[in-house]
Each structure stands twice: as structure tokens, then as C-alpha cells.
Amino acid sequence: MKPPPFRYHDPGTVADAVGLLAQLDNAKLLAGGQSLMPMLNMRFVQPDHVIDLNRVEGLSFIREADGALDIGGMTRQRDVEFSDLVAARCPLMGEAIALVGHRQTRNRGTLGGSLCHLDPSAELVAVAATLDATVTVVGPNGQRQIAFAEFPLAFMTPAIEPNELLTAVRFPVWPKDHGFAFVEFARRHGDFAIVSAAALLTEDRGGRIARVALTIGGMGMVPIRAVEIERALVGQTPDDKLLREACEACRKLEAIDDVHAPASYRQHLAAVLSRRALERARGRLLSRAMTQ
Numbered sequence: 001m002k003p004p005p006f007r008y009h010d011p012g013t014v015a016d017a018v019g020l021l022a023q024l025d026n027a028k029l030l031a032g033g034q035s036l037m038p039m040l041n042m043r044f045v046q047p048d049h050v051i052d053l054n055r056v057e058g059l060s061f062i063r064e065a066d067g068a069l070d071i072g073g074m075t076r077q078r079d080v081e082f083s084d085l086v087a088a089r090c091p092l093m094g095e096a097i098a099l100v101g102h103r104q105t106r107n108r109g110t111l112g113g114s115l116c117h118l119d120p121s122a123e124l125v126a127v128a129a130t131l132d133a134t135v136t137v138v139g140p141n142g143q144r145q146i147a148f149a150e151f152p153l154a155f156m157t158p159a160i161e162p163n164e165l166l167t168a169v170r171f172p173v174w175p176k177d178h179g180f181a182f183v184e185f186a187r188r189h190g191d192f193a194i195v196s197a198a199a200l201l202t203e204d205r206g207g208r209i210a211r212v213a214l215t216i217g218g219m220g221m222v223p224i225r226a227v228e229i230e231r232a233l234v235g236q237t238p239d240d241k242l243l244r245e246a247c248e249a250c251r252k253l254e255a256i257d258d259v260h261a262p263a264s265y266r267q268h269l270a271a272v273l274s275r276r277a278l279e280r281a282r283g284r285l286l287s288r289a290m291t292q
């Protein structure tokens with residue numbers, strides 16, 4: 001199918017884009033188009049106006065400041081993938097991004113588009129949840145920040161008003177010696193994951209877990225931060241038995257039943273993948289310590 005008819009707008013600045021959003025009814029922002037275009041073609045969305053962000057200046061950047069990585073909303077996923085700064089300071093994102101679709105979709109797809117589309121299986125959404133990212137949006141009343149924990153309101157519904165646009169995302173950086181891992185199960189390479197797990201880990205001098213973050217994607221309407229498992233792990237020695245037993249709690253997480261997998265299979269995947277992610281993160285923690 002072809003998209004429904006709409007008027008196309010091509011602003012050059014954030015102020016112009018916000019002005020158009022304020023003035024036009026039933027408008028949609030276009031970033032990389034990798035989700036919006038299929039949705040238009042299938043007529044899941046029927047906007048009267050499409051506002052293209054591709055020529056808006058100042059929305060594509062990756063920089064480090066104040067112990068965090070700041071990434072612009074229109075930064076292409078492929079630029080994130082090849083960023084030395086991301087690889088060095090945020091290796092979890094580096095590992096996750098290679099699993100996002102295909103190189104062709106990453107060439108066009110953007111960070112902001114992925115977070116605003118908010119598919120519960122999206123790798124970048126899970127990374128933002130794990131790192132406690134902060135989203136910056138701009139609207140007619142200026143700029144505001146949204147903690148990522150409050151960003152997903154419901155299934156594919158971000159906490160952005162229709163007259164606002166996402167301009168940047170701040171990802172706090174973990175200490176250099178942290179362990180990290182992103183693992184997922186998808187039916188084919190490039191498909192959305194059925195379930196994914198993202199883990200970050202630090203140890204104290206006694207080899208006990210000092211800090212841990214664990215997110216399960218694809219289970220529910222929004223990614224789940226496994227806070228109870230995190231609490232159970234802090235202060236413990238991360239041996240195989242501890243990780244296996246802690247991750248068994250995933251079998252009790254709420255999960256969706258759909259054509260791709262029943263809830264019980266998702267719960268099984270969550271238990272297995274979260275254990276694998278934590279084990280891999282622990283391995284990297286140790287290998288880093290040995291090379292220091």
C-alpha cells in the first residue's frame with residue numbers, strides 16, 4: 001500500500017519544527033523513517049502533516065560531558081555503532097546496537113526515533129532503561145528533561161506531548177572497569193528480539209557486587225528493570241549459583257502471550273538470558289581486572 005496523502009514540511013531549526021508542531025493538527029515527525037514509513041504504508045497512522053527532521057540542524061552529535069554521554073536525537077544508529085566514544089565509555093550500547101535491525105536500517109534509523117517508537121523489544125530502549133538515561137524534549141514552553149524510568153507510559157507510548165520533539169538523550173557513564181553484556185533471542189538475525197537482557201556490573205575490592213543494573217526487554221508492554229534481582233545481588237559474591245538462583249525470579253515476571261511466543265516461553269527466556277548477560281558481564285569485569 002501507499003501512504004495516505006499528507007503535506008510535507010521541511011524545517012531547518014528546532015524552533016521551526018516546534019512552531020510547525022504548535023500550528024498543525026494531526027502532524028507526525030519523521031526521523032529515519034524505518035518505523036514510520038511502514039506504519040504509513042500500512043495506514044496504521046494517517047497524519048495530515050509530516051514534519052521531516054532530517055534537515056534540522058544541531059540534532060546529530062555524540063559527546064562526553066559531566067560523566068555522561070550526550071547523544072542527539074537525530075544521530076544515526078550507524079554513527080552510534082562506529083563511535084569510538086560509545087565503544088570506550090558505553091560498551092553496552094556498542095554491543096546492543098549491532099543487534100538493531102540491519103546495517104541498511106541503521107544507516108537511516110536514529111536514536112531518537114527508536115526511543116520514541118518505543119517498541120518493547122527495541123535494543124536501544126533497553127539500553128536507555130539500564131543506564132537510567134535522561135531524555136531532553138523541546139516544546140512550545142521550552143525544554144524539559146524526562147527520566148527514562150518515566151518515559152514509557154504504555155505500549156509504544158512515550159511521555160512526549162504531541163507538540164514536543166526529542167532533541168537529546170543523556171546516558172550516565174559507568175566506571176571504566178565495569179562489566180557489561182547485551183544478549184537476546186530473535187528468530188532470525190535482524191528481527192526484533194523475542195526477549196533480551198542487558199546487564200551492567202561493578203565489584204568492590206572484596207569481589208562482591210557493588211552495583212548492578214538488569215533490564216529485560218520484550219516481556220511486557222515496556223522493558224522491565226529487574227529491581228528485585230538487582231537488590232538481591234548487591235553485596236553478594238557473583239558465583240554461578242547466585243546468578244542462576246537470582247535469575248530464576250524472572251519466571252514470575254508478567255509476560256505477554258502473542259503469535260511469536262507464549263508467556264511461559266518468554267519467562268523461560270528471561271531467566272536464561274538474564275543469567276547469561278550477568279555471567280558475561282562478570283567475565284568482562286574479571287578480564288578487565290586481569291589486564292590492569
Ligand SMILES: Cc1cc2nc3c(=O)[nH]c(=O)nc-3n(C[C@H](O)[C@H](O)[C@H](O)COP(=O)(O)OP(=O)(O)OC[C@H]3O[C@@H](n4cnc5c(N)ncnc54)[C@H](O)[C@@H]3O)c2cc1C
Binds near residue numbers: 074101109124
Ligand atoms: C527490517 C527492519 C528491522 C528492524 N529491526 C529492528 C530491531 O531489531 N530492533 C530495533 O530496535 N528496531 C528495529 N527496527 C526499527 C528501526 O530501529 C527504526 O530505526 C526505529 O524504530 C525508528 O527510528 P527512526 O529514526 O527510523 O524513526 P521514524 O521511523 O522516523 O519514527 C518513529 C516514530 O518516532 C517518532 N519520532 C522520531 N523522531 C522523533 C523525535 N526526535 N522526537 C519525537 N518523536 C520522534 C516518529 O514521529 C514516529 O512516531 C527495524 C526496522 C526495519 C525496517
